[in-house]
Amino acid sequence: MGNGYWQIVLRVNLTTGEISKEKVAESIWKKYLGGSGYGAKVLYDEVGPDVAPYDAENRLIFAAGPLQAAKQTGAAKFTVISKSPVTGIFGESAAGGTWGASFKAAGYDALIVQGKAAKPVYLQINDDDVEICDASKYWGSDAYDAADGILGDCGLEKASICTIGQAGENKVAIACIVVDKHSFAGRCGLGAVMGAKNLKAVVARGSKATPVYDAEKLKGLNKDINKSIHDNTKDWLRLHGTPFVEIGCDQAGDTPTKNWQLGGWPEGAEKLGVPAYTDTLEAKPHACSSCVVGCHRDITVAEPQEYAMKGPGPEYESLGMLGNNCLMDDVKALSKMNDLCNRYGVDSISMGSFLGFTMDLLEKGIIKPEDIGGVDLKWGDKENMIRLIHELGMKKPGFGELFADGIVPAAKKFGPEAEELAPHVKGLDLPAHDPRAFFALAVNYATGSVGPHHERGNPQVASGGFLLPEAGVSEEVDRFKMEDSEYVAAKYQDYGTLTQAICHCKFMFFGGYSLTNMLETMNALTGWDWSMEEMLRTAERIFTLQRMVNVKYGIDRKDDKLPAAMFKASEDGGRAGKAPHDFEEALDRYYDLRGWDNTGIPTHATVSSLGIE
Amino acid sequence: MAKITVKLFASLTKFKPSHAENASFEMTVSPGDTVKQLILDLGMPPEKVQVISVNHQIVKSDCQLSEGDLVNFFPTIAAG
Numbered sequence: 170m171g172n173g174y175w176q177i178v179l180r181v182n183l184t185t186g187e188i189s190k191e192k193v194a195e196s197i198w199k200k201y202l203g204g205s206g207y208g209a210k211v212l213y214d215e216v217g218p219d220v221a222p223y224d225a226e227n228r229l230i231f232a233a234g235p236l237q238a239a240k241q242t243g244a245a246k247f248t249v250i251s252k253s254p255v256t257g258i259f260g261e262s263a264a265g266g267t268w269g270a271s272f273k274a275a276g277y278d279a280l281i282v283q284g285k286a287a288k289p290v291y292l293q294i295n296d297d298d299v300e301i302c303d304a305s306k307y308w309g310s311d312a313y314d315a316a317d318g319i320l321g322d323c324g325l326e327k328a329s330i331c332t333i334g335q336a337g338e339n340k341v342a343i344a345c346i347v348v349d350k351h352s353f354a355g356r357c358g359l360g361a362v363m364g365a366k367n368l369k370a371v372v373a374r375g376s377k378a379t380p381v382y383d384a385e386k387l388k389g390l391n392k393d394i395n396k397s398i399h400d401n402t403k404d405w406l407r408l409h410g411t412p413f414v415e416i417g418c419d420q421a422g423d424t425p426t427k428n429w430q431l432g433g434w435p436e437g438a439e440k441l442g443v444p445a446y447t448d449t450l451e452a453k454p455h456a457c458s459s460c461v462v463g464c465h466r467d468i469t470v471a472e473p474q475e476y477a478m479k480g481p482g483p484e485y486e487s488l489g490m491l492g493n494n495c496l497m498d499d500v501k502a503l504s505k506m507n508d509l510c511n512r513y514g515v516d517s518i519s520m521g522s523f524l525g526f527t528m529d530l531l532e533k534g535i536i537k538p539e540d541i542g543g544v545d546l547k548w549g550d551k552e553n554m555i556r557l558i559h560e561l562g563m564k565k566p567g568f569g570e571l572f573a574d575g576i577v578p579a580a581k582k583f584g585p586e587a588e589e590l591a592p593h594v595k596g597l598d599l600p601a602h603d604p605r606a607f608f609a610l611a612v613n614y615a616t617g618s619v620g621p622h623h624e625r626g627n628p629q630v631a632s633g634g635f636l637l638p639e640a641g642v643s644e645e646v647d648r649f650k651m652e653d654s655e656y657v658a659a660k661y662q663d664y665g666t667l668t669q670a671i672c673h674c675k676f677m678f679f680g681g682y683s684l685t686n687m688l689e690t691m692n693a694l695t696g697w698d699w700s701m702e703e704m705l706r707t708a709e710r711i712f713t714l715q716r717m718v719n720v721k722y723g724i725d726r727k728d729d730k731l732p733a734a735m736f737k738a739s740e741d742g743g744r745a746g747k748a749p750h751d752f753e754e755a756l757d758r759y760y761d762l763r764g765w766d767n768t769g770i771p772t773h774a775t776v777s778s779l780g781i782e
Numbered sequence: 783m784a785k786i787t788v789k790l791f792a793s794l795t796k797f798k799p800s801h802a803e804n805a806s807f808e809m810t811v812s813p814g815d816t817v818k819q820l821i822l823d824l825g826m827p828p829e830k831v832q833v834i835s836v837n838h839q840i841v842k843s844d845c846q847l848s849e850g851d852l853v854n855f856f857p858t859i860a861a862g
Contacts, residue, residue, distance in 0.1 A: 404789065404854050408838060411862030417832040421858050444840045485862030602860055629860040634793025645793050679792075679861055 171380020173235035173694035174198050179277045179299060181292060183366055184225055184284030188299050193278070199697060199707075200780065203234030205261040206670035206711040207279055208250025209618075212259060213718045215283075222254035222358070223340060223365035225285035231331070231371065232280075234672030235694045237273035238379035239387060242395045243674035243682065245269055245352075245457030252722070253357040254342040254365075255519070255575045256596040259618050259718045260357030261669065264331075265457035265465075266349035269672060271329040274375025282366060289338075291319055291370035295328075296377065304369035308338060311512035312347035313480075319370050328374035334514030337364035339564035342575045343519040343598075347511060351465065351481050352457060355516040357597065357619055358575075382696030390689055398680030399461040406679060407454050408447075410466045411485035415442030418489070421648075422744030423606035423629065425494040425599070427548065428529035429592050429734045432742020437498040441488045449500055452482055457674070464676055468504060476505040483507040483517070486623070489601025490521025495528060496548040506551075506558055513562025520561065522598035523572045523579070524554055526591060535586050542567020592732050595620040595724070602629050604735050604749055607648045611749040612759050613658040615729040616769075618666075618715035624675050626662035628654075637664055639684040639701050649747050655759035663708035670711055710779040713763065713771050717781065726769035729756060783810045784849040788820070793857045797826045811847050818843040820853065832858045 176198065178191045201210045208230040220226045229251045236244040247269030253260025272280070275296050282292070286301070289308040293300045302322075307315045312334035320330055329349055337344035337360035344360030345353050354360075363369075381387055405413045418424045419438035426434045439445065446452060450470060454463030466482030483491070487507045491497060510517040528548050530536040538545040542560065544567070546553045560569035572579045576598055580591040592599045597620030604610040609628035614621035623629070631637075631646040640660040646653075667687065668675045688704050691697065716724075731752070738748040749755075760767060764775030787808050790798055795805040811820060817834050821843065833856040834841055847853065 401791075404835065404838065405791070405833075405856060405859075413833070414859050414862045417856075417858040418860050418862075420832065421860060423858075423860050607860060627861065632793075633857050633859045633861075634795065635859075635861075676861070679859070 170382055170696065172696055173238040173379060173381050175276050175278050175379060177277050178279045178281060179294070180281045180283070181299070181301065182284040183282060183286040183290065183301065183368065186301055188301070198278070201711055201714070202670035202707060203278055204232045204248035204670040204672040205250055205666070205715070207232050208248060208261055209259065209711060209715045209718055211281060212250065212252065213714060213721065216252055218722050220252065222252045222257065222362060225366070226283065227252050227362060229282040229359065229362050229366065230279055231272065232672070233269050233273040233278055234670060235691065236671045236673045237269050238381050239391065239690060239694055240459050241391045241690060242398050242459055242461040243677035244459050244672070246672040246674050247272065248669055248672060249346055249354045249359045251359055251362045253359070253619065254340070254361045255358040256620050258595060258722045258724055259715050260359060261619055262345070262354035262356045262359055263669060263672070264346065264348040264352040264354040265674065266329060266352040267458040268329040268331055268348050268373055270458045271327070271375050272373040273379055274377050275373055276375065276377050280371070282368060285365065286367035289367050289369050291372065292368065293323055293372045295325055295374045307369050309335065311335060312514045313350045313512050315369055316347070316350050319372060323372055325372065325374045328372050330370055330372045332370045333360040333363045334512055334562065336513045336515045336562045337361050340364050341515060341561060341564050341573050343516045344514050345516045347514050351455060353511065355518065356622065360514045381694045383693045387690070387693040390693055394682065394686055395461050398677055398682060401680040402462045406462050406464045406676065409443040410452065410454070410464050410482070412441070412443050412446040412466070412488060414485050415446070415488050418485070418602070419493065420743050421606050422739065422742040423603050424489045425525070425592070425601055425603060427496055428494060428525040428590065429603070430529070432739030432745055434493050434496065437493055437496065440498040441492045441500050441503065446500055450482055450504060455481070460674070462676060462680060470501045470504050473501070476501040478505055478508040480508060481511060486601045487517040487521065490518050491524070491554070494521050494525040494601070495554065497551055497554060498549065499551055502551040502555070506555060509555065509558045509562065513558070515562060518600050519576070519598040520558060522592055523561070523576060524557060526576060527568070529590055530583065530587055536583050540583070541571060544568065589733055592734065594731060595728055597621055599732070603744070604731065605738065605747055606744045607632060608651050608749045609646065609654040609657040611731060611735065611752055612655045612755050613662060615731055615756065616658070616759060617662070618712065618719065625665040625669065626658055627665065627675065628657045628661040631657055631661065635678060637661065637684060640664065640705060651749060651751050651755055655755045655762060659759060659762050662712060663705060666708045666712045667704070706779070710781060713775060713779055714781055716765070716771055717776070720770050726756070726767070729769055784813050784847060785810055786847055786851040786853055789852070789854045791854065791856045792859060794826060794830065794855050797824050799824070813848070815847050816843065817841065817845045817847065817853065820847065821855070826855065830857055831855050
């Protein structure tokens with residue numbers, strides 16, 4: 170009888186070429202689950218503060234979770250973890266596609282890559298056969314072309330592939346990992362860590378079924394859960410994808426507008442959101458493996474020629490960052506920008522942040538066009554936005570080199586005024602949800618393990634009725650309330666931590682997936698017979714371990730802060746006159762709740778009670 | 783009279799009529815009634831209704847209802 174784990178970790182040393190398979194005891198999986206939980210354990214144990222993100226000694230972990238044994242809707246996810254070149258701290262990002270399921274079916278729970286290859290390589294995992302292969306002829310290719318070429322060379326049926334584009338090769342800090350030309354481990358610069366290791370791609374193909382504890386029980390759960398989630402999402406997430414939320418988020422004052430300066434942009438949101446998006450781009454659903462939702466979009470832009478493209482369409486985050494944040498309302502041009510980000514392999518959230526920030530600095534006269542290679546970038550200037558995406562993707566002199574290490578080093582070059590306008594926490598650009606529209610995001614962004622993240626805690630959805638009654642959030646939350654915002658932030662962080670560790674898609678939550686569904690699934694998979702309390706305690710353990718990784722890298726209360734703009738209310742829009750307040754008091758309460766001291770460091774008692782070793 | 787199907791999402795589910803077992807239910811309206819009238823009949827604050835779709839087409843609240851319509855009401859969903 171199984172437990173949803175192989176209890177085997179594949180380790181590849183690219184410096185020596187050594188490939189090994191390590192047995193990892195069930196007790197470790199029970200404590201850290203997999204995904205970003207297991208990744209945090211590896212970073213804590215193996216990557217010290219003196220290891221820089223691009224050093225050979227940094228680890229790059231691709232981790233599945235128990236859910237990949239379940240074949241349940243939402244179980245396509247896997248997580249990539251490393252010390253981030255954007256922040257220098259714990260970095261992780263999740264993706265879908267079919268890679269996680271294929272890798273798990275090859276007989277492994279996680280892959281640890283260390284060292285640096287002497288020349289470009291790719292890793293081929295085909296069940297028990299693991300090879301390091303020459304990728305020289307693909308170095309310089311974009312992420313899509315590399316995927317086609319390498320999969321063609323492998324000749325493996327039903328294989329899945331993670332690739333990087335030129336941005337990763339060039340160590341552009343916001344480089345992402347591209348999965349099956351369709352899904353993206355976008356945040357934290359993990360593609361640049363691949364590039365630093367001369368690792369162009371990881372191919373996975375598997376033919377094994379992971380043994381589980383109670384297959385019949387799981388089958389029944391899957392049937393009910395899949396039907397319920399399909400019924401609850403088919404009229405919006407399946408029909409329109411995440412662009413469905415664009416207009417509502419703008420109206421709520423939630424979408425960053427003009428480098429976070431304005432409270433809304435309804436005329437722009439109307440052109441970017443649905444139904445315009447779906448109609449203009451001929452958008453169709455695209456599902457990850459096992460998924461009944463299909464929230465991703467396949468789109469086609471036939472004309473004008475300069476924006477022609479076919480493939481994955483922009484998500485809400487890309488609309489918000491490349492659109493509203495830059496006052497750019499042409500959804501076809503935005504689709505082209507998004508496609509370029511995908512092919513070069515850069516995070517479209519940070520890309521939109523860099524562009525909006527640069528427009529702001531130019532308008533305010535803090536920098537001049539010659540500071541970015543002679544480009545006079547104006548708000549909504551789509552042609553120059555496209556030009557600058559090319560330049561960053563290829564790390565060209567000017568804008569490309571300026572932002573190659575992230576927004577903080579770029580801002581520092583232009584002095585305190587620029588630094589104050591840079592929208593980041595711990596070096597990671599804010600995503601497209603505004604703490605002034607949902608106050609619980611303030612504490613969430615300030616304390617998130619990777620920096621500000623809209624899904625590693627998504628407390629903003631508690632105001633829309635997506636609740637966590639099993640964790641104590643049983644009533645709709647007033648979005649402008651600081652009191653208890655720390656509690657809401659912590660509970661949604663814990664939920665996000667669980668999904669990242671078991672490797673499940675957070676969007677199932679919007680179809681009604683509950684913590685009870687998760688618990689029943691976990692018990693059917695593992696036979697651990699957990700109570701809800703034990704599962705939630707595991708989330709706290711993992712989140713605290715991630716904090717300990719960051720503490721080891723020098724993080725404490727001084728870093729748990731927000732950009733000054735997040736405390737300035739706008740005069741118009743859906744959050745006019747509102748901004749988070751009494752933030753330090755909320756942070757004090759949050760630390761108390763977490764069992765961290767007033768400098769933001771987990772106490773010995775907390776670490777001991779959580780059983781962190 | 784026209785029989786329609788209504789489905790409420792997320793935080794709007796609390797406005798389901800007492801006769802409804804869940805957030806998807808049938809109702810009878812007068813031909814020519816608008817969505818706005820339906821929102822009022824259900825007791826939903828109009829400002830809480832962010833997106834309305836009728837037969838999967840996104841519409842404004844002045845849309846007139848007909849026999850067999852499927853009407854979905856969504857609040858602001860700050861997801862994605």
